[in-house]
Amino acid sequence: MVVFECVACGAALTVPVAQVDFPDHGHDSVGNGVLHMPALVEPGTWAAGPGWIAIAPGDVRGVSWLPDRLAGDCCGVTGWEGPNLACACGAEVATRVSDCSVWAVVWLEPAAVRAVGEPDAVVRWEELDWESTPLVGGEDEWWRDRMGNAAGVALAGVLVAAGTARVVAADGPVADTFQRALDELLPAEAPVKALGVAGPGVVAEADVLLVPRHPQTSEVWPASGTVVPIGAELWRWLAREHEQPVVPATGGRWEPYLSDDPLPRRPKRVEPGRFAMEGALRRLGRSVPRPSR
Ligand SMILES: [Zn+2]
Ligand SMILES: [Zn+2]
Structure with missing residues (x-):
């Protein structure tokens, strides 16, 4: 497992997480106005998305909201205006997405974080x-x-x-x-x-x-x-x-x-x-x- 930490200050930003394949369903939303959407990736895992790192919302640590970035569609936040979560040091490190019809996720900014620790051994196909x-x-x-x-x-x-x-x-x-x-x-x-x-x-x-x-x-x-x-x-x-x-x-x-x-x-x-x-x-x-x- 690895922990993602802030490049600027070294603070841990996640619990230990293991890499998984980015799920294809994450490329698209679900229906219209669907509430209580589940997490895009399972707790305890991370996935490399298209230019982003996906984490289950409950696995993030030590971040706080950027109050002027809380835009959403209708029921929550989507991060249209850029990262909406900051590290304690002030670095903009992630975007929380929680709105109707979109998979719940925190996207870590790849340039603002680094993975530390030992990645899990890869299980062979067979x-x-x-x-x-x-x-x-x-x-x-x-x-x-x-x-x-x-x-x-x-x-x-x-x-x-x-x-x-x-x-x-x-x-x-x-x-x-x-x-x-x-x-x-x-x-x-x-x-x-x-x-x-x-x-x-x-x-x-x-x-x-x-x-x-x-x-x-x-x-x-x-x-x-x-x-x-x-x-x-x-x-x-x-x-x-x-x-x-x-x-x-x-x-x-x-x-x-x-x-x-x-x-x-x-x-x-x-x-x-x-x-x-x-x-x-x-x-x-x-x-x-x-x-x-
Ligand atoms: Zn920091
Ligand atoms: Zn809505």
Whole structure:
């Protein structure tokens, strides 16, 4: 773990934190006016974002508000006017974001902080533990939003990889997630590229492969051919279908499905976020396709 400290005075600005891959869902907001947004990154972790360092808001220490920088959209602060948190020495070190529809986060200013301490050992791909944390689904209140945004970003990568081709996704979660949007956005009459998923323990032959980024280092799973790197949570959902939760025996809102045998997986679909896809295409410098069908 490392502690980020103030470059100007050396004061510790965070608790010890371990590096994680920047989550794709963090590139976009959620809905409109959504309150009580969760932290972008888990407590005890940090992630390198696009030009920033993301920290869970509760992990920051020794900072105070800059009173003239408390601008927000409507329900809180967003840091439109620049850093809104200062170190005790006065250095502007971070921006707290806490407003409706945006993931709660503190962005550290990379030039104002430095990491001290020993980074965690990197777990090798083949030693990553996928099983001890159950794969969550709809029972996690923010699952749909995280996965929808992440799938939107992934869809943008697949569209770029498709070029002028039509894409046929592998049966199962990959097709469930992407085929409908691919059919809408790509030409109906064109050469076909196959879309599959590959990664640790998962070998696939396809023209375009969805592969995971390492959950600590963001290293892309080494695979030959055309790859679209995605975060580990979405990758696991797509690649390890057997770990997806099933409808609970108690039913609840899943009651209508209880006559199925075997019980169906839930929730069946991840819906790729359209805004997340468009934002990702713009970041890649690509135009946003219009539905062709
Ligand atoms: Zn300082
Ligand atoms: Zn609001």
